[in-house]
Amino acid sequence: MRYAILETTADGTWTDPGPYLRWLAEHGDALPPGARAFARHPEHYDFSHQWCPRGATFDRLAMRHTDAGVTATLVLAGAGRAAPQFVLRYEGVVRVEVDGDHGGLPRSDLLVDELLPHDDGVSHELAFIAGTVTVVARDLTAGWSGTAGPGSPRDPLGAGDPSNPATLARLVRTRLRMYFLDERFPTVAAGVGWGSRFWRDDEAYRHFRDWAGVRLIGGRSSTSWEALVGRQVAPGRAHDAWTDDDHAAAVALTFDLLEEYFAEQGYVAG
Structure with a gap:
């Protein structure tokens, strides 16, 4: 993380997105539109909100090659029975880096993430209990695919859907x-x-x-x-x-x- 604070001690893990949010308030307009909307959504970094994605568990990461380039879909599972999923869809993917064994733990929960401008669009780093996932792409969307609050970010139609x-x-x-x-x-x-x-x-x-x-x-x-x-x-x-x-x-x-x-x-x- 360049701005968000993530520290692990004998007593546990401590996160503070405050420095990143201060950077975002001043420089967020440099992000691509989809990334900017997600970064600035009021639920995103409100750790007390029930629909904040923090705490959602790494479920799967899939990539697909198309005529328009590479897409990636990262799915995080919410907590509870029949929980909704938090879906991140990346378009124009340039690089994906996975550090750690996210399948080696019963739960690899999201701790904090930050989105930064990149020459190719946006760099999105997500820190989980088991390690990090970093995706560099042209842009992204993010939202809940199941039941969520009416003002919560929602997973839109897939990019290839003709009604998109x-x-x-x-x-x-x-x-x-x-x-x-x-x-x-x-x-x-x-x-x-x-x-x-x-x-x-x-x-x-x-x-x-x-x-x-x-x-x-x-x-x-x-x-x-x-x-x-x-x-x-x-x-x-x-x-x-x-x-x-x-x-x-x-x-x-x-x-x-x-x-x-x-x-x-x-x-x-x-």
Whole structure:
């Protein structure tokens, strides 16, 4: 651990995430969206909270090679009968290091973890009773797969699920002409807006619209997100005066927003 304190003495093990939380408050924006959302979730380091993942037991770690790269899934078992599982899904995995024999003890409980920015995305180190697991990846999601509190982090759909909106956003972004008649911003914006496959209902779309206002201008706005994107790319010019580069920049910003938003909601593209 670089910041979190983990000390083992004759009396037991003592952990203090305080130094890491102070670092996180100042530098957490440097983390990828999914990792940042998990690191800053209020239950994550609240050791007194029943849904804090601390104390969950190492269950299994699986890796899979896909056309898009390597994925890893780390599953921690909660305590109690028919307990839920805490699932961490890593996308764009670069390195996995396992130190210790996590299967050699009746329980190898999670003691503390910390997420730090890395040139390849994020480095996530988890300290268990039996040793450590470190994963370097592009990004991750984390959450309970079973019953948990309504505000608790939840395990989203798997990255490869076709109804995963982050996967859909990445697919559409790389194949615009398969989905739209042209690559102009008004056409693309209409295709990813209200009523499209990206949004499970009207409320989900309204939430994105409000989030985009905060992301682009620092607060909610009555102006549409499409207009705000236009102001960022070509301020003061109508669409019919835009160049091809203007349209390309606005489309790129649109998908940047979608990918960041979906990551904050717990989705990582497959």
